[in-house]
Each structure stands twice: as C-alpha cells, then as structure tokens.
Amino acid sequence: MGKNKDTMRRVLKFISPYKGKIILMLLMALFTVAFTLYTPILIGEGVDTIIGPGNIKTKALLRILGTLAMVVLGTAVTQWIMNLLTNQVTYGVVQDIRSQAFSHLQEVPVSYIDSNQPGDILSRIVADVSQFSDGLLMGFTQFFTGVITILGTIGFMMSISVKISLIVILLTPVSLFVASFIAGRTFQMFKEQSEKRAEMTSLVEELVGNQKVVQAFSYEERARERFGKVNEELRVCGIKAIFFSSITNPSTRFVNGLVYTSVGIFGAFVVMRGGMSVGQLTSFLNYANQYTKPFNEISGVVTELENALACAKRIFDFIDTPAQEPDVADAVELEKADGSVNVENISFSYRKEVPLLQNISIDVKPGQRIAIVGPTGCGKTTMINLLMRFYDVDKGQIVVSGHPIRELTRDSLRRNFGMVLQETWLKAGTIRENIAYGKPDASMEEVIQAAKHAHAHSFIKRMPQGYDTVITEDGGNISQGQKQLLCIARVMLMRPTMLILDEATSSIDTRTEIKVQQAFAELMEGRTSFIVAHRLSTIQEADRILVMKDGNIIEQGRHEELLAKGGFYAGLYESQFAVS
Structure with missing residues (x-):
C-alpha cells in the first residue's frame, strides 16, 4: 500500500465532499458494532441461567432473551442505514470520478485520441471505474466496521480476562503479517490484469465496429487467433492475481483457528479453577471468533483495495493526461467570419x-x-x-x-x-x-x-x-x-x-x-x-x-x-x- 499513497490521497480528495455522510456512517458502524459486541455478553448470561440440573432461572432467561431480540433488531436497523450511506458515498464518488474523466475526455487534444486505442480509453472510464467502485464499496463496509470491531472486542475481552486477552492479542501480528505479505504482491498483478482487460476491450471494440470488413476479407480465423491470444494472457495474469489474493483469507483463517483453539483450551483450565463461569467462557469464545473475523475481512478488503487502487491509478493517469492548450486569456469570440x-x-x-x-x-x-x-x-x-x-x-x-x-x-x-x-x-x-x-x-x-x-x-x-x-x-x-x-x-x-x-x-x-x-x-x-x-x-x-x-x-x-x-x-x- 506504501507505493499507492498518492493514489489513495487523490481518492480521499474525491471522498471529502461526503464528510457528513461518512461521519453518520461511522456513527452507525459504531452502533452496529456495539450491538454486535453486546450480544455475546447476553448469550453468556443466558448460559449461566441454565447451568446445572434444576438451576434454570426462567424469569432472568426471558428478560435476557427480550433484550437480545431488541439488540438484534437494533443491529439490523443500524447496519441497514450504514449500508445505505455506504452505497450513497461510494456511487457518488464513482459518479464524480467518471464525470471528471469524461469531462477530461472532451479536453484532451486530438493527438491523444489518435495515438491511443479507443478501447483502452473506454476501459478506463467504464470498466476500471466499476472495478474501483467494487473495491471502495468493500472498503467502506468492511474496513471501518472491522477496525471498530477489533478495538471494541479487545475492550470487552479485557473486562472478562486480561490473561486470555493477551494470548489473543499476541497472536494477532502473525495474521497481519501473513495478510500484508500476500497483499503487497497482488497490486502489480491486478494492474497487469487491468491493462490486459483494456487490451481485450479495445480489440473487441475494433472487431465489432468493423464486423463487415472482418467478414468481407475472411478475417474471422485471424480475429479468433488474436482474441484467443489476448484472452489467454488475461486468463494467466487473472489466475495469478486471483490465486495470490485468494490465499490471503485461508492463511489468516488458519492463524485465527489457532487463536480460537488457544482460547478454548486455556479458558477451559481457567473455568475448572473457578477463574470464570461457563457463560463467561462462552462469551469469550464468541469474542475470540468475532475478533479474528474482521482480520479475515480486512485481509480481503486489502486485496480488493489493491485491485481498486490499480484501477484508480489507470483512471488518474488518464485524468492527468495534459489537456489541449487552453484558449488564450483574451481570446476573441469570432461571431461571423468574413471568409478570408x-x-x-x-x-x-x-x-x-x-x-x-x-x-x-x-x-x-x-x-x-x-x-x-x-x-x-x-x-x-x-x-x-x-x-x-x-x-x-x-x-x-x-x-x-x-x-x-x-x-x-x-x-x-x-x-x-x-x-x-x-x-x-x-x-x-x-x-x-x-x-x-x-x-x-x-x-x-x-x-x-x-x-x-x-x-x-x-x-x-x-x-x-x-x-x-x-x-x-x-x-x-x-x-x-x-x-x-x-x-x-x-x-x-x-x-x-x-x-x-x-x-x-x-x-x-x-x-x-x-x-x-x-x-x-x-x-x-x-x-x-x-x-x-x-x-x-x-x-x-x-x-x-x-x-x-x-x-x-x-x-x-x-x-x-x-x-x-x-x-x-x-x-x-x-x-x-x-x-x-
């Protein structure tokens, strides 16, 4: 991500007009996470009300279930509002970028259009912006909630058991290292994939737009060969990009499995020594699972953001293309030429x-x-x-x-x-x-x-x-x-x-x-x-x-x-x- 700071900075400039919605979205994310993190506490308390034969506290259990239903409903409402705001921000940013790219298209000199394939320009304005929006959407929905979930979970775990919390926290860097190691190698592959996709778009645009010429000169077989070659190159670089991005999640899940197992074993010994109740261990296991889940999502987000930034860079490269020389400051408006x-x-x-x-x-x-x-x-x-x-x-x-x-x-x-x-x-x-x-x-x-x-x-x-x-x-x-x-x-x-x-x-x-x-x-x-x-x-x-x-x-x-x-x-x- 280090080498994409300039691209990220420019993306943030496009996001800045939506500050109000982003603040409201973060607030909804905070409520969503708070409700989500409160759920394991209620589940743990519920487990403690039904432990042991003849020791079921029905009234307390019903009260807890009622509260749990309200919390789940609150989670659903705040998450819906958060997703609504996320979509508005994401597609607003995408609209702004695409509008600026198209406006710039009207300003670039004819020499740029003459020297670049139309399909590549189309791919940047249409396909790359769409790819960018997918990555940005995932970034908003999962990155922010993931970070807040991690911080909130640490607080709740600390309130139950500091020792077990330290086990979870100390194993976390392993998951982060695995995710960053793999994600750091995916950007170049996604960039190559975007370029090959643009090459294919350009070829298809050329052949479809001139189909009569293709058929008139019996060029079909050579057209298939050209398309097959580009298609194969896109397949190969696509497989490489997807392979590296897809092993991020399983790798972090493996590390998270180790964390969950460690918590379960260590927590069982603590329960047997009377250090915590079974309900508290149940809550802790839920927290350990919730704590590791955002890392899986964030690792996926990092991969998607690498793809999004690769596409964003191609869009910004186009927007940065020098525009045609502007009219001079005191340019004359020629109403009606005399013909000379x-x-x-x-x-x-x-x-x-x-x-x-x-x-x-x-x-x-x-x-x-x-x-x-x-x-x-x-x-x-x-x-x-x-x-x-x-x-x-x-x-x-x-x-x-x-x-x-x-x-x-x-x-x-x-x-x-x-x-x-x-x-x-x-x-x-x-x-x-x-x-x-x-x-x-x-x-x-x-x-x-x-x-x-x-x-x-x-x-x-x-x-x-x-x-x-x-x-x-x-x-x-x-x-x-x-x-x-x-x-x-x-x-x-x-x-x-x-x-x-x-x-x-x-x-x-x-x-x-x-x-x-x-x-x-x-x-x-x-x-x-x-x-x-x-x-x-x-x-x-x-x-x-x-x-x-x-x-x-x-x-x-x-x-x-x-x-x-x-x-x-x-x-x-x-x-x-x-x-x-």
Missing part, C-alpha cells in the same frame, strides 16, 4: 522526426473555392486539421478574418466552419436528431428544408417512421450513401460562413451526386470553401487548385492553367481520364 483565410509560412508534423508540411503559404479571399489535390499522404487532410485547429502548427500561423486562430476561441472558430468528410459519423438516435446535431433547437421545418437541399428527404420519407426513424450507432442500418446525405443535410442546416468538403460525395450514386453538387454550388455561393478531392472532375470550377506532394504545394492555379502547364496536376488528370 491566410496561411502564413506554416510547418507541421505529427511526429517531430517525420516532417510533413513545410513552409506552406496560401492567401484565400472571401468567397473563393479552394480545391486541394494530390496523392495519398501528401498532407491534404492535415491542412483541414490545422484549419479547424484540431492540431496547432509547429511554425508560422493561420489567420482567419484578420485574427490568428491561436487568438480565437476554438468553439467560435469551429462554428464558422461546416465539415462534410468522406468518413461519415452518425450517432444512435433519430434521423432528425442526427441532422440537427449542430443546431439542436432547429425547427422541424428547418430540418426538412435542409434534407431537401441535400436530396435526402425522399429516402427519409420512405423510412418506417420518417424523420423519427431511429438509426443505430454510425448508421449501421442505412446505406453508406444515405449516411453521407444525412451528413450533408447537417451542414445544409448549419449554413456556416466557410465550408470544408473532404470527398463529400464519394459514396453517392452519380445521379444524386449531380443534384448534391448543384446544392453545394448554391451553398458555396459567397462562402469560402475548401474542397479536398481525389476525383478531379468535381473541382474543375474551383477558383484555385492547390496541388500538394510530399507536404509541399508544388502547383497552384485554375484547372485550365494547370492543364496548360503540363505538370504534376496534368499528369493526375490524364491518369484519371486516359482512354484505354
């Missing part, structure tokens, strides 16, 4: 040792249509990421409406851009909710009008519940073309100042594409537009075409000018329209 964009000598690379964009400069006037073309990996999409400030440039600056984008709030910058990407994204929900994702307060009329502009209205009306039809995560129950039309309708509804179209019509049939291109032409009228395209036929009307290769703009101009040059662009165009 100046890219001034920028350079950028995802990894410093692998340069990508180098000394790029572009001067875009309001309302211009700028097409970006080039081979795969040349930096087209990277330019879009930089314009949206998903990443910050390493050198140079990008200026929008006369403001360097580092001096603008990210939210206001992004509100002025509308994006339609080749890779569609839809959430589980109704078609209307998906279209109105960027403008939740849009009226039904506005949503329908946007869908009509995107030529999506006709297929939506054919759906079972029209605009109220529920689509699955990422639109799994509609076609790729229909998904793209919904994403286009989303932008049509927003009608932003500037547009970014990254292969926006790649999945649409030719006839619908012509209609959508006409709608885009209308939407782009007077709006600055950045069009990333592989099909050069879609960008011939662009005001300027930027031809990129190896992170550099090697040519730029209108379609006819670039063809006349007979350079790289001309080669790309001819390769697409060559007659065989």
